[in-house]
Amino acid sequence: MNINSADNVWILVSTALVLLMSIPGLAVFYGGLTRTKSILNTIMMVFTAFGIVSLIWVIYGYSLSFGKDIGGIIGSLDYFLLSGIKLTDPAPSSDNLYHYLFIFFQMTFAAITVALMAGAFIERMKFSAWILVAILWGTFVYFPVAHWIWGGGWLSNVGTLDFAGGLVVHETSGLGALVGALLLGKRKEPIMLPSNLALVAVGTGLLWFGWFGFNGGSALGINQVAVSAAFATTIAAFMGGLTWMFAEWILFKRPTSLGMFTGIIAGLATITPASGFVDLGGALIIGILAGIVCFVAVVYIKNKFGYDDSLDVFGVHGVGGMLGAILLAVFAKKEIGDINGIIYGDFSQLLPQIIGIVAVGIYTVVLTFVIFKMVxxxxxxxxxxxxxxxxxxxxxxxxxVVNEPIKL
Incomplete structure (x- = not known):
């Protein structure tokens, strides 16, 4: 048995950090961006999705994602209700970790992916509908896609790489958010300004802090790749924020805090698939490109087409995740992740990345459409x-969210 105590400590800490990203990080971030009269509903959507997806992950989600491969499409139900797993068992996917810890770590990824979508539907979606969407979307979108790339499915055999979830997490949630927002339609009232930018600032900080576990923990051990991924994550984050801020300053004459916060999240989302493959120079360029491309998606493309993705889940996470998956093939460095990218003269990773983006994209769009119509x-x-x-x-x-004091 190759159980490594230090690795287990790091992944347990990383699991806690990813949990912090959702509760309270994402909940507070989304809550601050919402109108005051619907802040609690927005926060509840995040908390509820996290809890529901965690429950179905334990029942059957882990098994479908990481169970014995069936035709490259889905995992078996060998681990239904985590049956047959002992506390001392090593994880089949990473035998330096306890199996329960690997399940726990991956559970937080599944849960935050569904919770991310909530930002596109705020202020107009039935709470009962959201609960059904969370169950169905987690089951029929997230679990299969996670298996395809991380669980030994067909995209892993094609060679598609995704270090920490650019495709599995960000592309799926971003495209799911876009489809859902289109089917829901626009809000009745004019688009609002954030109710509390201080909450957004706190949420941004918690998300950034938690992302060390998201990306650094995806090395599945405390090693040089974990350190490099965490460092690259921070560089991409602040470069995304600075780029967005300066873009606003140049084009609109005002460097806004909201622009800075949004750019940071764009940088984090975009570096996610590439964080364990690129060096610090690559991370810096990825952060700049994240700030530019996601800025265009949010400020121009969204306005041109007029869809109401309330909190820009598609423009930041969807676009960022797909961009990062492509840039992985450009900036990957063999000394870090065992593969070279285009800038080092190797074009071989580009096609597997394109196949992964297209396959995950088509599948997510079609299944999300069907799920929303059913609900x-x-x-x-x-x-x-x-x-x-x-x-x-x-x-x-x-x-x-704030009650008036009782008048005596």
Whole structure:
């Protein structure tokens, strides 16, 4: 048995960091971007999705994602309800780790992926519909795609690489968010300004901090790749934020805090698939390109087509994840991740990356469309116009984020 204590400590810490990204990081980040009257509903969407997907992960999700391969498409149900796994067993996918720890770590990835989509649907989606979407989308989109790339499925055999989730996490959630937003339609009220940018700042910091576990932990041990991935992650993050800020300053004469925060998240999403393959110079360029390309997607493309992806899940995560998967093939360095990219004269990784992006993209779009149509037929997708205008916090949850003091 090759169980390594130091590796297990690092992955347990990384698991906690990824959990922190969602709860409270993502919840606070999204909450601050929402109108005051629907902040709690937005936060509840994140918490609920995380809990539900974690539950189905333990029941059957891990087995479908990392169980014995069936035709390159899906895993078996050998691990249904985590049956047959002992506390002392090493993980089949990484025998330096305890099996339970590997399951726990991967569970946080599945849960945050579904929770990410919530940002596209805020202020207008039925809570019951969101619960059904979380279950169905996790089951029929995330679990198969995770198996294809990380669980020994057909894309791993093609050679598609995704170090920490540019395709598995960000492309799927981004495209799922776009399809869902199109089917839901626009909000009834004009697009709002964030209710609390201080909360957005705190959420950004928590997400950035948690991303050390997201990317650094994906090395599945405390080694040189984990250190390099974490360092590359920070460089791409601040370069994405600075690039976005300067783009706003040049084009609109105002360097906004929201632009800086959004650019940081764009840099983080874009470096994710490449973080364990590129050096610090590659990370710097990836951060700059993330700030430019995601800025164009959010500021220009979204406005041109007029879709209401409320918190820019597609423009930041979807576009960033796909961009990072391509840039992996450009900037990969053999000394770090055992492969060279285009800048080192090796074009061989480009085609597997393109195949992965196209396959995951088509599958996600089609399945998300089917899932949303099914949920709409069962419970309906949207709240009523009155509920939307009055705010979902009171109408759905019977609460308000700030209560007025009692007058004596």
């Amino acid at each position: 709409d037929a069962v419970v309906g997708l949207r709240v009523s116009k009155d509920e939307e205008i009055e705010g979902l916090d009171e109408k759905i949850h019977g609460e308000r």
